[in-house]
Structures are given as C-alpha cells and as structure tokens.
C-alpha cells in the first residue's frame with residue numbers, strides 16, 4: 001500500500017519558563033533557563049493513501065501539535081515526518097490574517113499554494129458560497145466570530161482540493177447546519193479516496209468517519225489501530241478518567257510522563 005504520511009520517532013519539545021525574566025535570560029544564555037516540556041515523545045505511525053485517521057485523546061495530549069507538524073506549520077524537534085502530497089490544515093482560524101478581508105485572505109492563501117490569479121478568480125465564487133459569509137467577505141477577518149473564521153478556513157481548504165486534508169476541531173466552532181454541511185463534504189472526500197486526518201472530541205463522528213484511530217496520551221501513542229478496536233478502549237479509559245479525583249488524575253499524568261523518560265532512554 002502506498003503511504004501518504006510517515007511519522008517516525010517524532011518528538012516535540014517546548015520550553016516552559018517561570019515568568020518573563022527566565023524567558024529573556026534564556027535568550028541571552030540559551031539552554032540555561034526554562035524547563036523542558038515534551039508535547040510529543042517518540043510518536044510513530046503511518047497513514048496509507050485514502051485512509052481517514054482520527055486523532056483522539058484528552059485535552060493537552062498533543063493532537064494539535066501533531067497535526068501542525070504534519071501540516072508543516074510547526075517544526076518537530078526530532079524524528080522524521082514524510083508527507084507525500086499537498087496537505088491542507090483546517091483549524092480554527094489557521095493561517096488567516098486578521099487585518100485582511102475574507103476575500104483578500106482567499107487570494108493570499110491560494111497564491112501561497114501556487115494558484116494563479118486566474119485560477120483564484122475562478123475558485124473564489126465557490127469558496128465564498130461555501131463559506132456563507134455573504135457581505136462579511138469584504139470585512140477584515142479580525143471582526144469575524146470564531147465560527148465565521150472556521151467557515152472561511154474550511155471553505156478555502158475544501159475548494160483547493162488538497163491531496164491530504166487535516167481537520168483540527170474545525171467542526172466544533174461553527175453552527176450545527178454548517179458543521180453538517182462540512183461533514184457531508186468530508187464524507188464526499190472520503191468516497192473519492194482522499195487521505196484525511198480528523199481531530200475531534202466527538203466519538204460519534206469518529207465512528208462514522210474514520211478508518212483508524214491514533215490515541216495520544218500525554219504526548220505518547222497509547223494505541224493505533226482500527227476504529228472498532230481502539231474506540232471501545234478509549235471509551236473505557238474516559239469513563240475511568242471521569243471518575244478520578246484531581247489527585248488521581250495528577251498521579252496518572254505523572255506516571256505517564258515517567259514513561260516518557262523511559263522511552264527516551
């Protein structure tokens with residue numbers, strides 16, 4: 001099978017600073033200040049062409065970090081990321097410039113992706129229609145609600161028709177009607193055999209839409225496999241997690257981060 005995405009031993013390290021002073025001191029004497037924080041640790045998985053893979057995990061598990069790395073927006077600290085084709089990320093307001101109008105953002109994003117002015121003029125009416133922004137298309141994006149930004153981002157990304165589509169929580173901010181229309185569009189793409197990554201907290205949508213699930217837990221791969229195998233395990237975990245006290249959750253989290261160290265050694 002042809003691979004669309006190969007992720008091998010990917011780690012993303014951030015520095016956490018205790019206040020502005022530490023941040024500035026670290027700029028002067030790099031690596032002396034701040035605490036290392038691993039948003040992802042040794043993440044490996046492969047996506048076959050035409051597969052729809054859902055990223056699942058509780059808040060802060062690294063789903064958006066990994067999506068951004070695959071989309072080429074955030075650099076990995078180490079490891080290998082191979083993406084075979086154009087990848088477009090649809091995330092809440094990803095890549096939109098607030099000072100520019102919606103229409104200018106369409107042009108800018110399409111130009112950056114290598115479309116000619118003529119091609120953009122041809123695509124523009126479909127993008128505007130899909131976005132349902134009406135006259136707001138000529139207003140600066142900074143005046144848009146998060147739902148409006150998400151609609152514009154979604155409309156641009158689906159109309160440029162990329163090989164790989166990465167949808168990060170973009171359906172959760174729009175209204176129900178727009179989310180349903182977008183979900184239908186995604187199903188259409190799936191039928192066409194497009195490769196997709198879908199980040200959502202909606203297990204129902206995952207079951208309907210995804211072939212495989214990557215379950216991330218505190219930056220590490222907890223499981224990767226067929227939807228029917230991984231989702232029941234995730235649901236069991238969520239039920240346990242819901243019943244845990246704050247102390248129990250903290251303990252669970254600390255144990256997970258200890259595993260980080262082990263897998264790095």
Ligand SMILES: Nc1ncnc2c1ncn2[C@@H]1O[C@H](COP(=O)(O)OP(=O)(O)OP(=O)(O)O)[C@@H](O)[C@H]1O
Nearest residue numbers: 014015037039057058059060061062063064065066
């Ligand atoms: N620029 C940054 N600097 C420091 N830490 C960061 C940065 N970006 C993300 N993180 C941390 O990395 C971890 C993973 O974040 P990420 O947004 O990828 O998680 P997520 O699974 O998408 O969460 P959610 O479900 O809440 O959207 C979090 O602990 C977050 O605080």
